[in-house]
Amino acid sequence: xxxxxxxxxxVVLVILSLAPLEQVSAELTPVPTSPVxxxxxxxxxxxxAASDGLNLVQLYNGSDDLLTLDGMQLRYSRKSNPAxxxxxxxxxxxxxNSHILAAAVDVLTSNNRVSFRFAPSGWEPKTLWIExxxxxxxxxxxxxxxxxxxxxxxxxxxxYSTAVSALNTPLSTGSIEADHLYDVPPEPLVEIVExxxxxxxxxxxxxxxxxxxxxxxxxxxxxxxxxIGRYRVRTGTSESVTNTFSLLNATVHDNYLLLNLxxxxxxxxxxxSGGYVWLEDIFGVTRYGNTLISYAxxxxxxxxxxSWALNDQTGIWTWAIPSPIDANNFPIxxxxxxxxxxxxxxxxxxxxxxxxxxxxxxxxxxxxxxACEEGKxxxxxxxxxxxxxxxxxxxxxxxxxxxxxxxxxxxxxxIAAASQALAACGENQExxxxxxxxxKVSSASPNTLAAVTxxxxxxxxxxxKWIxxxVVLVAxxxxxxxxxxxxxxxxxxxxxxxxxxxx
Numbered sequence: 001x002x003x004x005x006x007x008x009x010x011v012v013l014v015i016l017s018l019a020p021l022e023q024v025s026a027e028l029t030p031v032p033t034s035p036v037x038x039x040x041x042x043x044x045x046x047x048x049a050a051s052d053g054l055n056l057v058q059l060y061n062g063s064d065d066l067l068t069l070d071g072m073q074l075r076y077s078r079k080s081n082p083a084x085x086x087x088x089x090x091x092x093x094x095x096x097n098s099h100i101l102a103a104a105v106d107v108l109t110s111n112n113r114v115s116f117r118f119a120p121s122g123w124e125p126k127t128l129w130i131e132x133x134x135x136x137x138x139x140x141x142x143x144x145x146x147x148x149x150x151x152x153x154x155x156x157x158x159x160y161s162t163a164v165s166a167l168n169t170p171l172s173t174g175s176i177e178a179d180h181l182y183d184v185p186p187e188p189l190v191e192i193v194e195x196x197x198x199x200x201x202x203x204x205x206x207x208x209x210x211x212x213x214x215x216x217x218x219x220x221x222x223x224x225x226x227x228i229g230r231y232r233v234r235t236g237t238s239e240s241v242t243n244t245f246s247l248l249n250a251t252v253h254d255n256y257l258l259l260n261l262x263x264x265x266x267x268x269x270x271x272x273s274g275g276y277v278w279l280e281d282i283f284g285v286t287r288y289g290n291t292l293i294s295y296a297x298x299x300x301x302x303x304x305x306x307s308w309a310l311n312d313q314t315g316i317w318t319w320a321i322p323s324p325i326d327a328n329n330f331p332i333x334x335x336x337x338x339x340x341x342x343x344x345x346x347x348x349x350x351x352x353x354x355x356x357x358x359x360x361x362x363x364x365x366x367x368x369x370x371a372c373e374e375g376k377x378x379x380x381x382x383x384x385x386x387x388x389x390x391x392x393x394x395x396x397x398x399x400x401x402x403x404x405x406x407x408x409x410x411x412x413x414x415i416a417a418a419s420q421a422l423a424a425c426g427e428n429q430e431x432x433x434x435x436x437x438x439x440k441v442s443s444a445s446p447n448t449l450a451a452v453t454x455x456x457x458x459x460x461x462x463x464x465k466w467i468x469x470x471v472v473l474v475a476x477x478x479x480x481x482x483x484x485x486x487x488x489x490x491x492x493x494x495x496x497x498x499x500x501x502x503x
């Protein structure tokens with residue numbers, strides 16, 4: 001019994017140890033085993049397979065946008081081996097609601113095909129699907145048919161059916177659709193020449209093109225009007241109905257295109273504060289840098305109903321009169337110099353009033369002026385007050401006895417005011433003739449200074465000799481003490497010990 005239990009336990013352990021390996025193997029080869037509904041606008045709508053390989057596949061872009069195929073692949077699995085064994089890389093751009101064919105060269109020679117050839121050994125097609133970095137969609141049922149018949153997907157009122165059994169109808173009559181891949185158009189032969197960003201206000205009954213903002217373009221020689229739908233105008237960085245306008249909405253006037261409607265039919269409205277306008281292809285894949293222009297700020301009220309336009313004469317953009325369907329219209333600016341008339345000279349006794357520019361009597365002006373201050377008079381040439389000193393010095397009346405004329409004020413003053421007898425200065429003081437003030441005699445009078453004499457040295461010649469001798473004697477004694485310092489030390493110690501012994 002124990003052996004049976006041990007045997008069962010061993011089997012369970014083996015099974016548990018193998019289970020994770022099977023799970024990992026399944027994750028490494030994620031192969032769809034049953035069809036699912038498409039998760040992308042791209043669908044397989046027809047195919048043809050033979051016993052030796054796949055001949056063609058029809059792809060359909062069911063969206064209203066340009067679809068980029070770069071990075072996508074057609075892939076299939078085998079019946080005997082579910083691992084992926086073959087793939088077809090796709091590239092290019094598909095137009096909205098269009099078909100393209102991926103076909104072998106000997107099956108379809110159209111330039112619209114995406115060339116490939118399935119010729120693997122052991123061809124056993126089971127399931128075909130489209131794979132991209134963003135989604136995984138199976139659009140072919142299991143057990144792919146290889147009877148060399150073209151099978152198409154059933155249509156509905158809105159497009160193609162997404163049912164599993166929809167792709168099993170043999171094509172008995174007609175042909176399968178094949179459209180062109182999208183090619184970016186060349187640079188357009190049109191240029192932007194005028195922008196009205198702040199239109200005037202109009203009544204509801206006025207239908208003038210200048211009642212709304214607009215963009216005017218000029219067609220160059222060689223432009224094909226049939227290509228007008230391949231381009232659009234942009235005025236902002238983010239793509240929206242308010243700043244992206246197809247040229248299909250433009251009206252033609254001679255060689256001008258007037259764009260004043262959005263793609264949804266509303267009138268165009270540009271930013272008043274200025275911005276950029278340029279042309280690009282209808283899907284925004286390519287921007288044409290040579291068409292880029294910058295229009296000026298029209299935020300001020302003075303720029304209402306003024307357009308920003310290109311002057312062909314000068315090659316400069318400037319403000320202009322709106323001209324939506326004709327050549328640009330600029331206000332007339334005259335370069336003639338302004339004529340300034342010079343008034344005639346006023347007659348004698350009059351002058352020209354700068355405020356009224358009229359001649360006026362000098363007497364009338366003087367009578368209205370305030371009287372000049374004392375010692376001044378009015379100058380008849382400038383009508384300003386001036387000092388009388390400059391003209392009347394020769395006619396002054398002589399000062400009376402006991403007075404003198406002040407040279408600063410030109411007036412008479414009493415001599416006593418300038419030279420009145422002053423009180424006597426104190427002892428040891430004298431009067432300064434410049435300031436008329438008293439000062440000490442010792443600091444100002446040269447008569448009290450002592451006589452300058454030679455200063456003689458108080459040291460006599462004999463005294464110098466004795467000083468020199470004393471210095472030499474001290475030096476000799478000092479040197480002897482230094483040389484005999486040990487003997488002197490021993491003698492001193494011996495003397496001190498003797499004196500101590502006697503005590």
